[in-house]
Amino acid sequence: MKQYKAVNWNDPENDYALMFWEQNIKQFWIDTEYIPSKDIDSWKALSPEMRECYKKALGGLTLLDTLQSHTGMPKIMDHIDSLQNKSVLAYMCMMEAIHAKSYSTIFTTVATSQDIEDIFNWVQNNKYLQFKASTIDKYYRKLAETDISKEDLFMGLCASVLLESFLFYSGFFIPLWLCGQGHMVASADIIKKIIADESIHGVFVGLLAQDVYKKLPNPERAKEKLIVLLNDLYENELKYTEEIYTDVGLTAEVKEYVRYNANKALMNLGFEPTFEVKRVNPIVLNGLNVETTQHDFFSKKSTNYEKATEIVHLRDEDFAMDTSIAI
Ligand code: MN3
Ligand code: MN3
Numbered sequence: 001m002k003q004y005k006a007v008n009w010n011d012p013e014n015d016y017a018l019m020f021w022e023q024n025i026k027q028f029w030i031d032t033e034y035i036p037s038k039d040i041d042s043w044k045a046l047s048p049e050m051r052e053c054y055k056k057a058l059g060g061l062t063l064l065d066t067l068q069s070h071t072g073m074p075k076i077m078d079h080i081d082s083l084q085n086k087s088v089l090a091y092m093c094m095m096e097a098i099h100a101k102s103y104s105t106i107f108t109t110v111a112t113s114q115d116i117e118d119i120f121n122w123v124q125n126n127k128y129l130q131f132k133a134s135t136i137d138k139y140y141r142k143l144a145e146t147d148i149s150k151e152d153l154f155m156g157l158c159a160s161v162l163l164e165s166f167l168f169y170s171g172f173f174i175p176l177w178l179c180g181q182g183h184m185v186a187s188a189d190i191i192k193k194i195i196a197d198e199s200i201h202g203v204f205v206g207l208l209a210q211d212v213y214k215k216l217p218n219p220e221r222a223k224e225k226l227i228v229l230l231n232d233l234y235e236n237e238l239k240y241t242e243e244i245y246t247d248v249g250l251t252a253e254v255k256e257y258v259r260y261n262a263n264k265a266l267m268n269l270g271f272e273p274t275f276e277v278k279r280v281n282p283i284v285l286n287g288l289n290v291e292t293t294q295h296d297f298f299s300k301k302s303t304n305y306e307k308a309t310e311i312v313h314l315r316d317e318d319f320a321m322d323t324s325i326a327i
């Protein structure tokens with residue numbers, strides 16, 4: 001008869017579960033603590049092309065967070081032995097649902113009902129987004145089977161890390177880029193919270209993957225499979241980037257950022273970076289490192305974390321505009 005075990009946090013199961021649990025708790029937030037309505041004027045000042053790009057970027061992000069919350073995290077959890085690690089994944093799963101909802105919180109504020117309907121239809125019909133989702137979901141579905149190989153589990157974990165640490169970033173680029181120049185700043189506070197979470201998710205699931213990799217009978221074959229998957233997703237990512245960024249003239253910069261994050265995904269999985277990266281837009285990198293954010297997952301809660309009692313609003317005057325850049 002199967003013995004059911006209770007999770008015992010007083011018995012250390014591994015070196016890192018408690019640390020990740022505590023870091024996740026420190027980073028907790030909900031979308032309704034933020035006030036994207038402060039961005040309404042900023043939104044109106046954007047060009048129609050920029051608004052279109054922004055909406056599509058957030059629509060794509062919503063799809064990935066939906067997949068991660070409804071399928072990725074629960075399926076992975078089923079195959080992880082450590083009960084404490086399972087708890088960390090359960091917490092992350094809940095945050096993925098908050099992420100997926102938070103884009104709607106931004107949409108509700110800046111977009112019309114018709115806009116919102118159009119964007120969700122676009123997500124459902126965009127071949128590059130659908131390719132991302134179906135490619136990752138194939139590996140997650142494999143985890144739905146009870147009797148899977150260690151290599152299947154490794155690939156499921158790899159798919160998750162590629163989603164977390166790589167596929168999100170073509171979408172994150174535009175809110176960071178705009179925010180770095182003083183546009184859509186309140187919405188970017190939400191996006192930065194999501195990025196901080198994805199950062200810790202990628203590291204944690206990456207560690208789980210590395211644990212499995214060490215026990216694989218044929219690690220070379222598994223690594224080859226990972227590289228094939230990464231390259232398929234990369235090719236798709238380039239086309240997706242062209243589709244949403246060509247009209248605003250940012251395609252080349254976003255592709256550079258995509259390669260930068262592909263390398264981060266590889267490093268989270270314990271491998272060497274393989275993409276050549278020349279120069280990532282400093283506005284976007286700074287967007288991650290200064291003011292409100294903690295891309296470094298060991299740091300504390302955002303200083304701009306807005307609870308009803310302690311609101312620190314950024315104002316337009318806080319930003320020196322670079323007028324050479326067309327918005
Ligand atoms: Mn997420
Ligand atoms: Mn995540």
